[in-house]
Amino acid sequence: MTTTDLPAPSRNSVAGAWRRLTRFDLGDSAAHGITLLAGAGIFVLVGILLVELWVNSSVARHRFGWDFLVTSVWDPIAQHFGALPFLYGTLVTSFLALLIAIPLGLGTAIFLVELVPARLSDWLAFIIDLLAAVPSVVYGLLGIFVLVPVIRSAVEPFLRSTLGFLPIFQGPAYGFGFLAAGVILGIMVVPFIVSVSREVLLAVPQEQREAALSLGATQWEAASQVVVPYARSGIFGSIFLALARALGETMAVTMVIGNDPRIRASLFSSGYSIAAVIANEFTEATSTLYIHALIELGLILFGLTFVLNALARLLILATVRRGMVRP
Amino acid sequence: MTRRSITNVVMLTLTGACAFLTVSVMFYILGYLAWHGGSALSWNFFTKLPAPVNSAGGGMANAIVGSAKLLLLACCIGVPVGILAGIYLSEFAGNTIASVLRFTVDLLNGVPSIVIGIFAYTVVVLPMHTFSTLAGGFALGIMMIPISVRSTEEYLRAVPSSLREASLALGAARWATIVRVVIPAAFRGILTGVMLALARVAGETAPLIFTAFGNNAWSQGWTQPTASLPFMIYTYAVSPYDDWHRQAWAAGLVLVALVLLVNVVTRLALARKMPLSR
Numbered sequence: 001m002t003t004t005d006l007p008a009p010s011r012n013s014v015a016g017a018w019r020r021l022t023r024f025d026l027g028d029s030a031a032h033g034i035t036l037l038a039g040a041g042i043f044v045l046v047g048i049l050l051v052e053l054w055v056n057s058s059v060a061r062h063r064f065g066w067d068f069l070v071t072s073v074w075d076p077i078a079q080h081f082g083a084l085p086f087l088y089g090t091l092v093t094s095f096l097a098l099l100i101a102i103p104l105g106l107g108t109a110i111f112l113v114e115l116v117p118a119r120l121s122d123w124l125a126f127i128i129d130l131l132a133a134v135p136s137v138v139y140g141l142l143g144i145f146v147l148v149p150v151i152r153s154a155v156e157p158f159l160r161s162t163l164g165f166l167p168i169f170q171g172p173a174y175g176f177g178f179l180a181a182g183v184i185l186g187i188m189v190v191p192f193i194v195s196v197s198r199e200v201l202l203a204v205p206q207e208q209r210e211a212a213l214s215l216g217a218t219q220w221e222a223a224s225q226v227v228v229p230y231a232r233s234g235i236f237g238s239i240f241l242a243l244a245r246a247l248g249e250t251m252a253v254t255m256v257i258g259n260d261p262r263i264r265a266s267l268f269s270s271g272y273s274i275a276a277v278i279a280n281e282f283t284e285a286t287s288t289l290y291i292h293a294l295i296e297l298g299l300i301l302f303g304l305t306f307v308l309n310a311l312a313r314l315l316i317l318a319t320v321r322r323g324m325v326r327p
Numbered sequence: 328m329t330r331r332s333i334t335n336v337v338m339l340t341l342t343g344a345c346a347f348l349t350v351s352v353m354f355y356i357l358g359y360l361a362w363h364g365g366s367a368l369s370w371n372f373f374t375k376l377p378a379p380v381n382s383a384g385g386g387m388a389n390a391i392v393g394s395a396k397l398l399l400l401a402c403c404i405g406v407p408v409g410i411l412a413g414i415y416l417s418e419f420a421g422n423t424i425a426s427v428l429r430f431t432v433d434l435l436n437g438v439p440s441i442v443i444g445i446f447a448y449t450v451v452v453l454p455m456h457t458f459s460t461l462a463g464g465f466a467l468g469i470m471m472i473p474i475s476v477r478s479t480e481e482y483l484r485a486v487p488s489s490l491r492e493a494s495l496a497l498g499a500a501r502w503a504t505i506v507r508v509v510i511p512a513a514f515r516g517i518l519t520g521v522m523l524a525l526a527r528v529a530g531e532t533a534p535l536i537f538t539a540f541g542n543n544a545w546s547q548g549w550t551q552p553t554a555s556l557p558f559m560i561y562t563y564a565v566s567p568y569d570d571w572h573r574q575a576w577a578a579g580l581v582l583v584a585l586v587l588l589v590n591v592v593t594r595l596a597l598a599r600k601m602p603l604s605r
Contacts, residue, residue: 027500027501027502027503028500028501028502030502031419031501031502031505031506032415032419034411035411035412035414035415035418035419036415036419037411038407038408038409038411038412038415039411039412039415039416039420039424039428041408041412042408042412042428042431042432042435042472042476043428043431045435045469045472046431046434046435048446048450049438049442049443049446052445052446052449052450053442053445053446053449056445056449103345104345104348104349105345105349106345107341107342107344107345107346108342108345108346108348108349110342111339111342111343111345111346112346114342115339115342115343116346124346124350126594127350127353128349128350128353129590130353130587130590130591131349131352131353131356133526133527133530133586133587133590134356134530134583134586134587135529135530135531135532135557135582135583135586136530136531136532136533137530137532137557137560137561137564137579137582138356138360138530138560138579138582138583140561140564141560141564141575141576141579142356142359142360144564144565145363145564145572146359187352190349190352191349194349218331218332218334218335219335219339220334220335220338220339221331221335224338241437244437247439248437248438248439248440248441248442249439250439250440250441250532250533251532251533251557251561255561255564255565275439275441275533278441278444278445279441279533279536282444282445282448282536282537283536283537283540294445295445295449298441298442298445301439301441301442302438302439302442305437305438305439306434306437306438308437309433309434309436309437310430310434313430313433
């Protein structure tokens with residue numbers, strides 16, 4: 001201990017009082033102050049982030065107003081900018097991603113919690129967690145050279161010949177486009193759904209399962225009708241979290257979506273997403289209006305993920321708490 | 328068998344298939360990278376500068392050094408702020424402030440990396456009138472903060488309160504208790520958190536595109552643009568040249584190997600479950 005070799009403070013003298021102050025209160029106040037500064041710094045940082053996005057998109061916001069959100073023209077030469085094609089691309093690819101990731105992730109989580117011994121479950125969950133650690137640019141690399149050729153030569157022809165009567169499965173098979181971006185995003189967000197869902201499923205009290213099984217439910221019925229509904233708000237939380245990830249994901253999408261700011265119904269066609277257009281055009285943007293339009297897109301993205309993340313946190317918190325308190 | 332038990336078997340098998348598929352994606356990625364990247368990897372990759380198109384034998388030495396410099400800067404920003412704020416959350420903050428701060432940290436963690444890039448552009452690149460290593464390191468540093476805060480807090484909280492009480496009972500001040508008892512007890516955990524944060528930002532490309540930019544030669548200093556491994560992978564992968572594609576695979580293998588190695592070693596060394604950095 002640092003303090004044991006110092007003379008003990010006497011309670012009555014002024015010097016003793018001063019020593020007590022330096023030994024206890026001042027050091028503590030300083031430590032409190034310094035760490036508080038770091039904490040407050042984070043608040044300030046998020047504040048400045050918001051202000052910078054707001055201020056640096058002002059020209060575009062004043063010029064286009066709310067029309068920015070519903071204009072489908074993106075023409076840097078005519079200086080006319082609208083966010084609709086990018087919103088469309090972001091939402092379509094994220095929706096596709098969830099379509100893949102929800103069943104896959106939820107199925108995996110149920111398997112890991114309900115059927116596998118705890119040790120093996122931890123190991124498998126660890127391996128799946130590593131999927132989230134793979135950099136997104138590497139997913140993009142694999143997307144370009146592995147996924148896109150497969151989609152072009154096998155998946156898209158197959159979908160066209162079986163479900164081709166639907167407008168979303170029509171048109172030439174390029175490989176690059178909404179479908180490729182959605183699939184790669186789906187793979188990327190699965191670990192988030194698995195990890196959080198597994199956590200909330202593990203928090204479901206064992207009695208819930210036992211009660212269902214003792215009433216004669218099969219294991220699947222206990223899992224699907226008792227355990228999953230019990231943890232449903234946490235599972236929704238994991239889905240929102242995955243959605244927020246998918247919306248903001250940049251590199252992998254940029255590399256496979258085809259980068260064409262047009263709204264087309266077919267999933268085979270090229271598109272664009274908010275994050276991708278910022279990544280691609282930011283360094284080429286020459287006019288202030290152009291830059292501000294791109295930053296306004298960033299602001300929209302920030303707003304979307306902000307809302308989704310907040311919702312996700314609240315839902316997960318609510319479920320995990322409920323699991324801790326015995327009903 | 329009744330219909331219910333058939334459903335049971337079928338559905339449980341399907342969940343198993345989901346798990347198998349998810350886990351095998353990881354092994355597929357590893358195998359594919361090892362196969363393609365391994366054949367393109369050579370000593371030149373680590374020691375030479377990028378070669379012009381169509382002349383073989385180039386490497387990515389500048390990108391490796393560039394990534395190291397960016398990560399060093401990121402640590403200088405992310406680690407002190409992250410650890411101090413983590414200490415504040417676990418040792419000083421009242422309940423209300425703690426939950427508000429925790430929420431803010433989580434939201435910062437959820438901000439898309441491209442938006443962090445815009446932020447670094449407006450506050451560093453615009454005033455300096457140039458893309459720079461500093462701006463890239465700043466962007467990565469911000470991304471490190473939330474992960475280090477949450478892991479520091481978590482591991483400090485895991486230190487038994489009896490340790491704190493013993494120290495306080497011996498007459499140590501709170502700050503002395505924190506510095507000499509609590510932090511040493513949680514040191515390995517805090518280090519793990521920092522390493523995982525580092526591993527995560529090491530692969531980030533989006534915040535570097537318009538901050539650190541790229542550079543085909545050695546970076547001339549902290550205020551100049553620099554190459555980095557993830558950005559090289561991006562530019563090489565979308566280029567039309569086969570040589571560059573091979574280099575991109577090699578860089579991808581090196582990056583993934585580094586990131587996964589850090590993840591596996593830190594998590595195994597700690598032998599305690601570390602939640603996914605989400």
